[in-house]
Amino acid sequence: MKWKHKDLLGINLLSKEEIEYLLERGKYFREFLDCSPKKMKYGEGYCLVNFFLEPSTRTRVSFETAGRLLGMEVVNFTSEASSFQKGESLEDTAKTLSRMKFDVLVVRHHQSGVAEYLAQLLPLHVINAGDGMREHPTQALLDLLTLQRKFGYFQGLKVAIVGDILHSRVARSLTLGLKKLGAEVFFSGPPTLLPLAMEHLGAKIIFPVEEAVKGVDVIYLLRIQKERQEAGYFPSIREYAHFFGLKEKWLDRENSRPLIMHPGPVNRGVEIGYSFTEEDFSLIEEQVTCGVAVRMATLETLLQGEEQ
Amino acid sequence: MKKILIKGGTLVFPQKGVFQDVDILLESGLITRIGKGIEDSRAHLINASNLLVGPGFINIHVHLREPGRETEENLLTGSRAAARGGFTSVVSMPNTHPPIDNPILVRYLLLRAKEIGLVNIFPAGAITVGLEGKEMAEYGLLKEAGVIALSDDGRGVQDARLLYLAFQYAQYFNLPFILHEEDENLSRDGEISEGKVATLSGKRAIPRVAEESLMARDLVLAYRTGARVHFTHLSTSLEVELLRWFQEKMPVSADVTPHHLLLIEDDVLGLGTEAKVKPPLRSLEDQKALKEGIKEGVISILASDHAPHPSEDKSRSFSEAPFGISNLEITVPLYAKALIEEGIINWVELWEKLSYNPALFLGLDNKGILEEGRDADITIVDPGTRKRVEVSNFESQGKNCPFENWSLPGWPVYTIVDGRIVMAEGSIVESEFC
Numbered sequence: 001m002k003w004k005h006k007d008l009l010g011i012n013l014l015s016k017e018e019i020e021y022l023l024e025r026g027k028y029f030r031e032f033l034d035c036s037p038k039k040m041k042y043g044e045g046y047c048l049v050n051f052f053l054e055p056s057t058r059t060r061v062s063f064e065t066a067g068r069l070l071g072m073e074v075v076n077f078t079s080e081a082s083s084f085q086k087g088e089s090l091e092d093t094a095k096t097l098s099r100m101k102f103d104v105l106v107v108r109h110h111q112s113g114v115a116e117y118l119a120q121l122l123p124l125h126v127i128n129a130g131d132g133m134r135e136h137p138t139q140a141l142l143d144l145l146t147l148q149r150k151f152g153y154f155q156g157l158k159v160a161i162v163g164d165i166l167h168s169r170v171a172r173s174l175t176l177g178l179k180k181l182g183a184e185v186f187f188s189g190p191p192t193l194l195p196l197a198m199e200h201l202g203a204k205i206i207f208p209v210e211e212a213v214k215g216v217d218v219i220y221l222l223r224i225q226k227e228r229q230e231a232g233y234f235p236s237i238r239e240y241a242h243f244f245g246l247k248e249k250w251l252d253r254e255n256s257r258p259l260i261m262h263p264g265p266v267n268r269g270v271e272i273g274y275s276f277t278e279e280d281f282s283l284i285e286e287q288v289t290c291g292v293a294v295r296m297a298t299l300e301t302l303l304q305g306e307e308q
Numbered sequence: 309m310k311k312i313l314i315k316g317g318t319l320v321f322p323q324k325g326v327f328q329d330v331d332i333l334l335e336s337g338l339i340t341r342i343g344k345g346i347e348d349s350r351a352h353l354i355n356a357s358n359l360l361v362g363p364g365f366i367n368i369h370v371h372l373r374e375p376g377r378e379t380e381e382n383l384l385t386g387s388r389a390a391a392r393g394g395f396t397s398v399v400s401m402p403n404t405h406p407p408i409d410n411p412i413l414v415r416y417l418l419l420r421a422k423e424i425g426l427v428n429i430f431p432a433g434a435i436t437v438g439l440e441g442k443e444m445a446e447y448g449l450l451k452e453a454g455v456i457a458l459s460d461d462g463r464g465v466q467d468a469r470l471l472y473l474a475f476q477y478a479q480y481f482n483l484p485f486i487l488h489e490e491d492e493n494l495s496r497d498g499e500i501s502e503g504k505v506a507t508l509s510g511k512r513a514i515p516r517v518a519e520e521s522l523m524a525r526d527l528v529l530a531y532r533t534g535a536r537v538h539f540t541h542l543s544t545s546l547e548v549e550l551l552r553w554f555q556e557k558m559p560v561s562a563d564v565t566p567h568h569l570l571l572i573e574d575d576v577l578g579l580g581t582e583a584k585v586k587p588p589l590r591s592l593e594d595q596k597a598l599k600e601g602i603k604e605g606v607i608s609i610l611a612s613d614h615a616p617h618p619s620e621d622k623s624r625s626f627s628e629a630p631f632g633i634s635n636l637e638i639t640v641p642l643y644a645k646a647l648i649e650e651g652i653i654n655w656v657e658l659w660e661k662l663s664y665n666p667a668l669f670l671g672l673d674n675k676g677i678l679e680e681g682r683d684a685d686i687t688i689v690d691p692g693t694r695k696r697v698e699v700s701n702f703e704s705q706g707k708n709c710p711f712e713n714w715s716l717p718g719w720p721v722y723t724i725v726d727g728r729i730v731m732a733e734g735s736i737v738e739s740e741f742c
Contacts, residue, residue, distance in 0.1 A: 191477055191480050192476045232443065232444065232469065232473050235443065239448050
C-alpha cells in the first residue's frame, strides 16, 4: 500500500484500509517478537527521539524497544532535566531536536493538539504518543491488534468501555478505530465522566454499567486517576470500585465470558478487584506485547513512505 | 397479624381525586379489600362514620435530631409525634451530629427505626460530606444503605460546580434532591425577613434574594443536567413564579410549611423566638402567593420542616435563639385551617399533597394510593371536630411552637402503619395484642 502520511497523529485521520494495513504489519511483527534473536536491520541509520513531556514508562519503553529492534538509534528526551526547566518554549526545543536531524519524533504532551502542531512545524516524522485528552493512536492500534488476534474479525464485535471516558485519549482513539472497522462501542461509567457529547465519537452511552456490558464481547476498563476524585467527579475510590470496578456478575453468563482489557497499569482493588486472578484479565499482558509490534509497524510504515 | 376492618367512613382516593363511602379491609400489611358492606368477624373493627379514611400521610421534611442531639428529639419521640400527627412515613433530614453522610449511619438509623416500629422513617442522605459544601458524599453507597433522597437541609450548597456535578452523578443512582435554598453571602447573620418589621425592630434582615437567587441557579442546573429536584419550604412569591415557569420545561416540585401559610413577619413581634424560623416568615403578599401556588398545583407537596429545639435555647435572646418550629403532630390540622377552612383546596386535594404526591416524588410505589394490594398505611381524620393545641402535651420533645392554644379542625384520629394501629384517638398504641 502506498502510504501517504508523513506522521501518525490520530486514528481519526486514518482510513479503514490504512488501519488494516498497520494491523497486518503489526501482526507480522507480533509473530516476529516470539522468535529469538530478534534484531532487524530495517531501521539502521534512522534516528528516533522520544520527546515525552508527561510521565510515561510503558509507552516510552515500548517505543524505544520498537525502534531498537528495528535497528534504529533511540534517544530519550525527558522534561525533568531539560531546558524546559530554564523556560525554553516547546517550539524552540522541538526545532532544536529537529535540527539535530532526527528522523522520527515521538511526542507525548498534556495539551490536546500538540502532535499536530509539531507535525506542521517540523520536517521529520511525528508520532503522537498521547496528546492531552485527544488521541493516543498507537494505544488504539495495539488494542485493535490484540482484539484481531483474539477474535479474527471486527464487524459486529461489541465492546463496552467503562470509566473516565471524558479525560481519556485511549477511549477516543480506540472508539474511532473500532467504529471504522465495523465494531459496536458502548460507553458507561460515572455520568460526571461521561457527558452526553461523548456520543459524537460514535459510541452509545448506557447506564448503568450492568446494562452496558450485557452481551458484549469485550469489557475495556479505563484507568481511573486519583486526581479526578480530587477534582470532584466522583466521591471516593471505594465508591468508584464498588460501582464501576469489574464485577463477577458482569462476566457470569451462560455463553462465553466477555474478555477484559485495560490500558494498564491496573489499579488493583479499583478497576479490577483482588478477587480476580491474573488469568481473568490475561489479555492485558498480550496488549503490552502487541504494543511493541504496532509501534514497529508504525515506524516501518512511516519510514517506508519516505522511500516511496 | 390481625386484620383491620374500617367501616362506615368516607374513603379518600387522592390518585383519582374522589371520595367514596365504602369499607376497607387490611390484612398482613396490605390493603386486601375495598368495597361496600365488607364483613369480617375476625377483624378488628374501626367505626369510621363521619371520618375520612385515606392513604397514610408522608412528610418529606422533618428533623429527628438523632444521632447527636437525642435529648432534643430522637427516633422514638419523633416517631410518636409523627404517629400522632397522622404521618405513616417521614423523611428525616441528615443535619444531625454527625451528619448522615455515610452508609454506616444510614444503616444505624434504619435499624433504630425498625426497633421502634411505629412509623416508616426514610433517611435523606447528605449532598456534601459533613454538609460542608466542599465534596460530594458517596451517593451510591448511601443509596445501597437505604437513603431515599439527598439534602443538605439547613444549608444551601454554595458551590455551583459541586452541585452541577452532584446533579449529574446522582442520576446514576436515581436519587432525587430536596433543596434548601439559601445563599449564605446574602442571608449572612440575618434573623427575620427584610421588610417592615425588620426595619422597625432593628433586627438583621434576610433578603428574599437569598433564597430566590439560589433557587433560580439550581433550577437552571437541574434543567441542564436532568436531575430531579424538589425545593423545600418556599417562602416568597417570586419563588412560586420561578417554579411555575420551570414546570413548563421539566418535572420539578416544591413544598411549603404550615407556619408560612399561617404566620407572617408581623407575628414575630408577638411570638418572639417561637416565630424565629428559616426561611423567615415573610409578608402577607408572599403568603397569598404561596396559597395561590397550592391552589393551582404549582406547589404540590405539603411538609412540616418540623425542627424541635429545647426550651432553654428558644428562651435566649432573639439573636441567640435557634431557628425552627416544632409542629409535627399538628401539621395536618394547621393545613386544614390554612387551606380547607379558607376554601383554597378540599380534603381530597389536601390528601394528594400530603400523601400521593410525596409518594410519587420519593418513588414509593405502594404508598400514597388506596387500592387493593398496596401497603396498609392509612390515616383517618376527623374533619369536623375542633381542638385546641396544647404544646405541653406534644409527644415531641420540641415544645417550640407558636401555635399554643390555637383552635384547629381536622385532627388525625387513627394512624395505621403496615397494617398495625400505631395511634388511636390521639394516643400512641404501645403494642399490639394478638
